[in-house]
Amino acid sequence: MGQGGHPRRAQAYDGELGAAVERAQGGDESAFAVAYRIVQPGLLGYLRGLVGDDAEDVASDAWLEISRDLGRFKGDGAGFRGWTATIARHRALDHLRRQRVRPRASALESDLLELPGPHSTHDQALESLATERALDLVRGLPRDQAEAVLLRVVVGLDGPAAARVLGKRPGAVRTAAHRGLKRLAGQLGGEGGAGSVTDDAPRTLGESK
Amino acid sequence: MGERLSGGGLPGRRRVHPGDAGPGSGPADDAAGVEALLAAAMRGDGVDTEAEGRAVAAFRAARDAGEHRARVRTRRRDDWRPREQRRGARSVKATLSVLVASLTLGGVAFAAIGTGGSSDHGSGDRGGRTEQTTAAPGTSGGRPTASGSPTDSGRPDHPATAQDTAAHCRAYEQVGGRGKALESTAWRRLVEAAGGEEKVADYCDRQLAAESATRKPTKTGKPGGDAPGAGKGDGKGAGGGTGQNADNADNNASTDNNANTDNSANTDNNANTDNADNSVNGTSGQDGDTGKQKVDESKVQGDQGDGGKERGQ
Numbered sequence A: 001m002g003q004g005g006h007p008r009r010a011q012a013y014d015g016e017l018g019a020a021v022e023r024a025q026g027g028d029e030s031a032f033a034v035a036y037r038i039v040q041p042g043l044l045g046y047l048r049g050l051v052g053d054d055a056e057d058v059a060s061d062a063w064l065e066i067s068r069d070l071g072r073f074k075g076d077g078a079g080f081r082g083w084t085a086t087i088a089r090h091r092a093l094d095h096l097r098r099q100r101v102r103p104r105a106s107a108l109e110s111d112l113l114e115l116p117g118p119h120s121t122h123d124q125a126l127e128s129l130a131t132e133r134a135l136d137l138v139r140g141l142p143r144d145q146a147e148a149v150l151l152r153v154v155v156g157l158d159g160p161a162a163a164r165v166l167g168k169r170p171g172a173v174r175t176a177a178h179r180g181l182k183r184l185a186g187q188l189g190g191e192g193g194a195g196s197v198t199d200d201a202p203r204t205l206g207e208s209k
Numbered sequence B: 001m002g003e004r005l006s007g008g009g010l011p012g013r014r015r016v017h018p019g020d021a022g023p024g025s026g027p028a029d030d031a032a033g034v035e036a037l038l039a040a041a042m043r044g045d046g047v048d049t050e051a052e053g054r055a056v057a058a059f060r061a062a063r064d065a066g067e068h069r070a071r072v073r074t075r076r077r078d079d080w081r082p083r084e085q086r087r088g089a090r091s092v093k094a095t096l097s098v099l100v101a102s103l104t105l106g107g108v109a110f111a112a113i114g115t116g117g118s119s120d121h122g123s124g125d126r127g128g129r130t131e132q133t134t135a136a137p138g139t140s141g142g143r144p145t146a147s148g149s150p151t152d153s154g155r156p157d158h159p160a161t162a163q164d165t166a167a168h169c170r171a172y173e174q175v176g177g178r179g180k181a182l183e184s185t186a187w188r189r190l191v192e193a194a195g196g197e198e199k200v201a202d203y204c205d206r207q208l209a210a211e212s213a214t215r216k217p218t219k220t221g222k223p224g225g226d227a228p229g230a231g232k233g234d235g236k237g238a239g240g241g242t243g244q245n246a247d248n249a250d251n252n253a254s255t256d257n258n259a260n261t262d263n264s265a266n267t268d269n270n271a272n273t274d275n276a277d278n279s280v281n282g283t284s285g286q287d288g289d290t291g292k293q294k295v296d297e298s299k300v301q302g303d304q305g306d307g308g309k310e311r312g313q
Helices: A005-012 A014-025 A030-070 A079-103 A108-113 A124-129 A131-138 A145-154 A159-165 A170-191 A202-209 B004-008 B010-018 B024-045 B047-065 B084-119 B125-140 B162-176 B185-194 B196-223 B223-238 B242-265 B268-280 B285-312
Strands: none
Touching: A014 A030, A014 A079, A030 A079, A030 A131, A030 A145, A030 B024, A030 B047, A079 A145, A079 A159, A131 A145, A131 A170, A131 B024, A145 A159, A145 A170, A145 B024, A159 A170, A170 B024, B162 B185, B162 B196, B185 B196
């Protein structure tokens, strides 16, 4: 399991995704469905991080735009991830702007600030880490870190693509993602006792000084 | 141990505060674990088929409305091709536009050369043009031509020194001992040549007399003699102010080299006397240059004219 474990997994579909997008641009409906199924989970995860419970609605809006502008898109599977993420992000920001204009009392906001409570073991924490809790953790991060982490890890973009989606320099996004992940790891580690997902014994020794 | 306590009951926390422990494998592995965890949790399982149906319906509608046609323009934000490809496409475009621009400009330049040449002299213009181009380096890039001898060391045995001296003398009279001009290299040289500061006046008188003797025939004999004459008139007008004089003199000192090397290009050319004269008389260095160029061109053209005439006859 490498550090970029998930992005690599996402990229494994990129060939298939690129082919599907190309066929969809040619008018193939089922190919569009294939592309949707590949892209949507990551996109939805990203949107959950941005707009919480409204993610499904915003994703629907985004897909409307994606379907409409598909003819304009140029690129491969990885490019399609970035392109769709950009559209989804714009829709999410629109959504947040509208929300700010007429605020709606949402229980989500206050929940976000609470840190997760302690669990008996780290493994248990992992098992019990449902979408809601992951969401809480991510939304507890500063905005730039949360977005960078989500784009890298959940959507599966590489550094430059994530930077392009965010309209920032790649270095800044890399730093933000790194800090965000470190912070999340800290929070997760704080929940459990000794030991971790990957290994335990040797590191305990290294840490003891 | 102390860390553990200060962690507020969250002992594992110290693992991700790298602190003095150094960048061990700990944080990286944790990050990997967190990534996998987060991806699994946030991406969820399965896809809402209803939402998928809506998206596919939207796709169908857009397709049937013809919005996926190739004619829709790809905006920059829709272009997610790998960078090399994008750059490649752009560089092809850039190359083409550069090519077109160079062809256009080159064509214009070529046409301009053609009209300029043919309007001047009909048959003799081919030879004339080549002559002009070979003459040009001598005027503008005069210094490189004389590179065999650096300007200063090459000066004393140069045939045109007398003319330069005459020019300095004339400027010396105008400056009349004011300003810093007398400290400049050219003046020091003049003083050396005269053999002392007090002898400069006498020395100059002699030089000027000799110089005017050689110069007189020029005006009547040379066909291109008009141009230097005009330049001289300008120079006198510009040199009127006293404050400017010193500056002008300085300028002259620097133009001096040009005049000199120019002479080396066409030795013993009488027109050059006028030239040096012209530059010393108080015009700026640039005026001197243009005057010189004028002289050369007019001379060349005069020659061409002659050639043409001969050919015509």
